[in-house]
Amino acid sequence: MFFETVAGPFAAAACPLLSSNLVPPKKHGPYTTESVDDYLKAILELGGPQEEQVAGNSLAHHLGIRAASVTGMLQKLAAQKPPLVKYEKHRGVRLTPAGKMRALEVLRHHRLLERFLHDFLDYSWDEVHDEAERLEHFISEKLEDRIAAKLGDPETDPHGHPIPERSGALPARQEVLLPRWACGIPAVVSSVSDHDPSLLREMTRLGLKPGVAITVEAGTRNASLLVRIGDRADRVRLSQSLASGISVLPR
């Protein structure tokens, strides 16, 4: 399973590590909350389900900054009380339980906001990411709870990604990227990548979204896939980039 270990010792009510407590109060200039959050989120994401060590270089690339800056920041994050990351020189970095808790909380904010913007404020699914990315750092626990209540505690964001629970629990899923799915075996779209709005619009056009049945009929003619979508009679050829933005589960 995925993040189940965090659920126990960091259960919601008992956990003093939410939001603002983790980040030292801004003194003068900024110890920008965004910054810390973004590092932790990146480590969570790049570490993958196995929570492998993440290299400074890939963090730098992912965050759009220089490796030297990453080194400096990781040293600070590791020196926090409690430490947010475990950092071994030249070897990489992992989240500590405290850091993982914070990263999951921000991820919960992000996905709740996406669902909220989509369901209540008429955002299309290709518009939600940027707005949520900005706001996720600043909403209070109270607002988080009210939004979740208003939505009826949704389990996924509009792209199909699971929303962590308040406790930090995140349901495990055995998703597979579409290009790695075998031909002929029935599948259902479980989630789609949300980083490229134009890709999302293309998916909308094709009727591709979480929950839609799908079957790969033939693979890899110049890396594209011939796919049957839903109950359509016709087949569609998906480009490499489109196909690899789609994750599926067995139907």
Add this chain to the structure above:
Amino acid sequence: MFFETVAGPFAAAACPLLSSNLVPPKKHGPYTTESVDDYLKAILELGGPQEEQVAGNSLAHHLGIRAASVTGMLQKLAAQKPPLVKYEKHRGVRLTPAGKMRALEVLRHHRLLERFLHDFLDYSWDEVHDEAERLEHFISEKLEDRIAAKLGDPETDPHGHPIPERSGALPARQEVLLPRWACGIPAVVSSVSDHDPSLLREMTRLGLKPGVAITVEAGTRNASLLVRIGDRADRVRLSQSLASGISVLPR
């Protein structure tokens, strides 16, 4: 009227001064949007309807920082292109049209958010201020518009304060603070101060809110007021602090 001059040359669609454009893109550290916004908001508020020059000292007091820091920041704001304030050494500071536009935009964000949190997310009116204060700096024009649409373009926040239009127009009102209202003349509550949650809760208990009819029956026994609220038979004695948190209009 109040801010009518800004409506013309800075009409919504034509105005290139919205949100992010005004604040230089963060280079490394932050040129914190919050900070700039807070200065502009403070100048707007302290300048009053006449937009008088604001003294550095009162800004410092209002923002909870030292006067020396204010001087430094005002010099930077005046040096922006376009300048956000007109700053005369030792004399005080005023908003330029660009600065006023930005201040009004942030004020619009704040009041729209308050209304939204109150009407859609079950916030009580003593809870909305802090959350809105944090989020007002980060919502996009798009979200601002969606929220306004969802609310049906409301004219006031939950405390009765008018919400600036997108164009920057802010309706003028001839509000008077309750302690300055004459005895016996019928009045209606137009707005209440939103900065002290405990005061707001006290008003809730008394049934005091915008739109409620009110009559001052006797004044100033140790600075308190004897007041008849709505259609009540009985009278209530309002403390100085409570009464001066209430603004009224003729009924």
Add this chain to the structure above:
DNA sequence: TAGTTAAATTAGGAATGCCTAAATTCTGGG
């Protein structure tokens, strides 16, 4: 094992917003 290359770290510097302490400037009363 030695040499080359890639990754990571350190050193030093910029920009920011705030601070304190020491000038400086304005204002009002003799």
Add this chain to the structure above:
DNA sequence: CCCAGAATTTAGGCATTCCTAATTTAACTA
């Protein structure tokens, strides 16, 4: 007019996050 006091400004510092350039460490190849 001059001086005391208040308001303001300047000078110098701190903490933050980022940068570039130079160095060190690790990894891989022959």
